[in-house]
Amino acid sequence: MHELPKVYDPTDVEPRWYAYWAEHGVFRAGTADGDVRPVYVIALPPPNVTGSLHMGHALMGTAEDVLIRHKRMQGYNTLWQPGTDHAGIATQTVVERQLRQEGKSRHDLGREGFVARVWQWKEQSGNRIIEQMRVLGCSADWDRLKFTMDPDLSHAVREAFVRLYEDKLIYRATRLINWCSDCRTALSDLEVENEEADGKLYEFAYQLIDGDASLGPTELVVATTRPETMLGDTAVAVHPEDPRYLHLHGKKLKHPFLDREVPVITDAILVDMKFGTGAVKVTPAHDFNDFATGKRHSLEEISILNLDGTLNQNAGRFAGLTVARARKDVKLALAELGLERGEKAHKLQVPRCQRCRTIVEPMISTQWFVKMQPLAEPALAAVRDGRTEIIPTEWVKTYEHWLTNIQDWCISRQLWWGHQIPAFYCDACDHVTVTRTGTPSACEGCGSTGLRQDPDVLDTWFSSGLWPFSTLGWPHETPEMRRFYPTSDLETGYDILFFWVARMLMMGLYFTGEVPFRRVLLHGMVVDETGEKMSKVKGNTLDPLDLIHGSSFDHVAQRTMPGAPLAEALQKFKKAYPSTAQMGQAFPAYGADSIRLTLCSYSPQAKRISLSPKRIEGYRNFCNKVYNAVRYSLPHIEGQAVASAPSAPQHLVNRWILSRLGSVSEQASQSIEAFRLDEASSAIYHFFWDELCDWYLEFSKAILTLGTPSEQAEVRQTLAYVVEGALRALHPFAPFLTEELWQRIPRPSDRPLSIALSPYPTRESGPVDPTAEAAVQLLTSVITAARTIRSDHDLDKTAKVPLELRTHDPDSLALLNEQSALIQWFVKTDGAPRVGVPEAQRPAGAVTAVAGNVEVLVGLRGLLDPAKEEARIERNLKKIERDIVGLEARLKNENFLKNAPADVVEVTSKELETLRVQRLALLDAKKLLLELN
């Protein structure tokens, strides 16, 4: 075996092992008839085909991969079902942008040509993100890669549509919808994002027709944030009980620009007497509240907008203007007529298109809708009765709130890229024919053959809603459906709880009668180091691949803000990631494992995950630590026959490390099971570094040097066993590193070809041994206490000092005697430490510390600086006195003794005892010091 370099280099290792796993089908789900293993399934939230891996994807991919790898190692038949989403608007926009660069529009190509062009684009670059997930180490069953517009999935979409239509849960209606004039399509409520903006509350007057000044004012002043919509006003509403306007009930107002009478209506729902002027202009065609008001009062709905967002003929002389322009012009015109009545600043929410940020306009339009209430009820029930569990649980309330207030879902989109709605309109009659297959030959209603298919496509989320079962072959009763449905865990970001998770639950329950997954695991949003949301505009996005492969800051900044001056981009980047100030000019190649460990280290209940490059560095260092631990171990364990079950070693430290391995493995499994990947990874991290490396490997050096042949053999055997087990425990988090090392070390003969297929260690991997754990705890704290004394007194590291250990406890005495050689090795003592029971006398020039029930006396005669030593003693004494007073008070408190649990009282009094011993020792040392002077 060739020698390992001193520093771990992930760039060399990672691609190699991914290829190996792929080649050996390590990630494939089992489909054999005889396969009776329990099943664990995750459906990968399909990323957009337009997508490129960002930190959110990396977090999702890592979390799901840890879950999958863990279960795979636990012997489950795992299926991680991957795929991509056709992402209607996003994808269409990308390809249209390309066309624009060629000086063309989609209309030049025609629908068929355009769709062909999108497919072509998809084939070329649609799988980029899948490649990137492989770089991250994701162990999905890639042979089963699906796309939402694959023939089988499209079939499922059509089946779902038709069934819902037949069941009267899909209907076509003309109503107010959200319209994006840039994307030229309707949007669902969820695709509209409200953004706060500074606006104006503007007041103007409508003149009364036939107003009688003797009855009161002859005008009615309304308040509005959108003056231009007055061109579509068909009423002005006042509160029925508003004393100011009683004389206006039933009257008519003159529209200043249009040949139209505007009635005054009374409406207690719409109007809040206390707000504005108490009079509300009603524009049913462009406001959701006004629309509802219009329905209540049978008002005319006058649309004043074209599909491109400009005003139409109904706007009279304002026709052709943009909304923004019309707002100015209408105000101007009102002012000219002397109708302006005031204006004040007002905060308002501007609805914007999630995709293109264009201001969304409410518009009257004929669209397809899904009736949500009947679907929502079962989805609510499924979470309430625990058939599906949401973790972290605080999301349950949010989920319930949304589902109980749910509105019907507008599912038609005026796009070309997507699943075209399978509804056919007849030229001869009104009948709409909806069919499962192809184009119907004739109208179901009148038999006419003149049929046109609805040009619209379905909302992308309609097909995503079927994902957990459409990918498994639904509506057919496939073996996959039988074996892998319902899926186990659905892991995703909380931002798509409504878009996707809730809809899958509704659809899943409706179509399959079962919940689509047993648990919903939600992670937070990755934000920059200062807590800001990542966005291109802010120049604070991080590309996981730059971190994995390494990249100069110049390059990162430039890529984040293409087109911007480098200095500016770099400044924004540095501001977003302050810790890079201490990092030179570039991200080194951290490797996928470091990124994965970092992402796992954040608590899942954190809504914001602020990514710190410095933290990644820490985990990179950890990977190097693991690598070097194995590098150290290799020569000692090479050729060892490793058993798959633990042996029963004699030596304390061997029993201890086995016990720790078992505990940590068990804890890791429990934490992963509870989706606390942070706890799990942290437990393994500290086991590896603080226990295995800092202590066990050091113990092993001592024993391999000083021990008897049989002791040495036992250490070698244990070391080989523990290293193999620890790598397996770490594997789900750091798959590349662990595979690389595992393949080099000796391992049990029955292990499969990859660590990824080996069993996850359990409690049984290391028998629990509380005695050994307690003993090593004492041993290490004795060593640390002695080291602290050495360090406090600036001892040369080669200086050998006398060490005396005193305790009343017989077990501890035995332990210290047994391990005196080990203690000598670690503390660098002058001969074997003297072990005995406490005596009244302390040797002059000795410094005392207390570790557990042991007094640790380090002889420093002639090495002490008396002044310094006295100061140290005084400092410690002060602190101890304070603690003693506190504890004594507590132990004197009758209520405490009466109410506190026995173990708490016991711990407290033990603690007090320890402190008293310490105080005694310090006082003694002080006395000696004074005598010395």
Add this chain to the structure above:
RNA sequence: AGGCGGGUAGCUCAGUUGGUAGAGCGCUGGCCUUACAAGCCGGAUGUCGCAGGUUCGAGUCCUGUCCCGCCUACCA
């Protein structure tokens, strides 16, 4: 407006059923001790947002309050 979450070490965050606060990074003293200087051995650091309450005991439970973030709905 309503809902949810958060305010803990200089920074980013953990903290299970109430029992005198932890990690990583940073800081600091000493070490190139042949696995690792991406390291080793030590060390320092907190009015747990604020004010009350319950309790023998509160970071943890209750009430009020002030900030911050997100979500949902909206006053035209």
